Amino acid sequence: MIEESLPTSAASDAEDDDQLLAEAREALADARDALLAERTARADARDDAADAREARLRESLDQGARRLQELVADADARDRSAEIRERAAEAREAAAELRAAGGHTSSAADAHDRAQAQIDRVWAGQDRDAAAADRAELRDLGAGDAG
Numbered sequence: 586m587i588e589e590s591l592p593t594s595a596a597s598d599a600e601d602d603d604q605l606l607a608e609a610r611e612a613l614a615d616a617r618d619a620l621l622a623e624r625t626a627r628a629d630a631r632d633d634a635a636d637a638r639e640a641r642l643r644e645s646l647d648q649g650a651r652r653l654q655e656l657v658a659d660a661d662a663r664d665r666s667a668e669i670r671e672r673a674a675e676a677r678e679a680a681a682e683l684r685a686a687g688g689h690t691s692s693a694a695d696a697h698d699r700a701q702a703q704i705d706r707v708w709a710g711q712d713r714d715a716a717a718a719d720r721a722e723l724r725d726l727g728a729g730d731a732g
Contacts, residue, residue: 653726656719663716670709674702 677698684691 649726653723656723656726660716660719660723663712663719667709667712667716670705670712674705674709677702677705 681695681698681702684695
C-alpha cells in the first residue's frame with residue numbers, strides 16, 4: 586500500500602508544482618501588464634504635459650508676433666501722420682505767403698494759418714517721437730530674442 590501511494594503522491598506533487606508554476610507565470614504576466622500600463626500612463630502624461638507646454642509656447646509666440654505687427658503698423662501710421670501734418674503746415678504757410686504776396690491784408694487769416702502750421706509741426710514731431718518709440722521697442726524685442 587505504501588508503494589501505491591508514493592507514485593500518486595509524486596504525481597500530485599508534480600501537478601502542484603505545475604499549478605504553482607502556472608500561477609507564478611500568471612502573476613508575472615499580470616505584473617508585467619501592470620508595469621506596462623503604468624509606463625504607458627506615465628508616457629501619456631509626459632506627452633500631455635509636452636503638448637500643453639507647446640500650446641503655451643505657441644500662444645506666447647503668436648502674441649509676440651501680433652505685438653510686433655502692431656508696433657510696425659503703429660510706427661508706419663505715425664510716420665504717415667507726421668508727413669501729412671508737415672504737408673499741411675507747409676500748405677498753411679504757403680497760403681499765408683500767397684495772401685501776403687497778393688497784397689491781401691488779412692493779417693488775422695495769416696496769423697491763423699501760421700499758428701495752425703506751428704500746431705501741425707508740433708503734432709508731427711509728437712507723431713515722429715511716438716514712431717521712434719515704437720521702433721525702439723521693436724529693436725528691444727529683437728535684441729531680447731537674439732540674446
